[in-house]
């Protein structure tokens with residue numbers, strides 16, 4: 210027999226949670242930075258009740274229907290990402306735009322460190338009322354990085370930021386992941402010593418929309434310009450992509466320190482995005498990204514159920530033993546486990 214009283218209590222607590230969520234969503238949409246920061250902390254949590262709240266919150270802020278320009282930015286440590294982000298961000302806020310900066314650091318779960326961990330590296334931008342900077346969390350559950358970042362982008366869009374810069378260290382798969390949640394992807398490079406192309410993998414060149422060779426100042430100026438020419442040549446050899454207008458992907462030289470080329474790089478980004486908007490590539494890209502997200506969530510949810518389902522747990526060890534002993538073919542064992550879900 211179900212307890213009616215328990216049902217009523219449960220319903221009341223659910224209603225209270227939904228009220229709190231609606232309030233938090235309204236605070237985010239009205240641009241309260243503390244509410245946004247708290248919400249990002251919530252989405253970073255792996256607790257089941259927090260996850261439910263996070264899902265409800267993402268749904269609630271989505272009603273605002275706002276879209277920001279999502280820019281992915283990648284580069285190896287020392288190339289000047291923080292310096293560039295600060296200078297570029299300051300240029301955008303000076304134009305009256307609101308800028309959010311999110312960091313993705315896939316290595317932080319291991320090292321405990323984080324890019325942008327040291328906010329003082331972007332002192333001016335982090336103090337600006339129209340900027341929001343969120344370092345990457347020092348501990349992120351494996352596989353949680355992508356979700357956390359996507360949801361943080363959604364929250365920043367709802368909060369009315371015009372530009373969301375997603376910054377990542379150029380290692381492993383993180384660029385591909387960030388490119389998959391951005392409207393355009395910028396690769397920051399340092400001037401090469403000789404005339405060799407730095408060890409930039411072909412795959413990265415192919416996902417880059419704009420290559421910026423940084424540090425084009427002082428003694429490094431001519432090396433930066435030479436490197437930029439090399440990349441222009443290399444990009445020219447790439448197959449023309451349907452999503453690009455003439456002249457893209459593009460290579461340019463900039464200096465985050467002197468500010469040379471920053472305005473031109475922003476012009477190029479806007480030119481590319483306007484073209485993509487006008488030609489349907491923007492919408493198609495976002496739809497494709499939503500589909501990728503859905504598939505990933507589905508896969509993760511099934512995997513999580515496999516790990517946590519008590520019936521599966523009870524049977525899995527025994528199955529494993531029988532598979533090892535050759536008593537049961539692996540595919541049959543797997544099918545029996547899946548049937549439990």
Ligand code: GDP
Pocket residue numbers: 284285286287288289290291292293330423424425426427429463464465466467
């Ligand atoms: P990150 O690790 O990619 O975030 O790189 P940082 O922004 O911390 O910069 C690494 C170093 O490069 C610092 O010493 C910066 O001062 C220097 N740097 C960054 N941008 C430029 C630039 O445009 N020109 C010169 N000359 N140095 C730069």
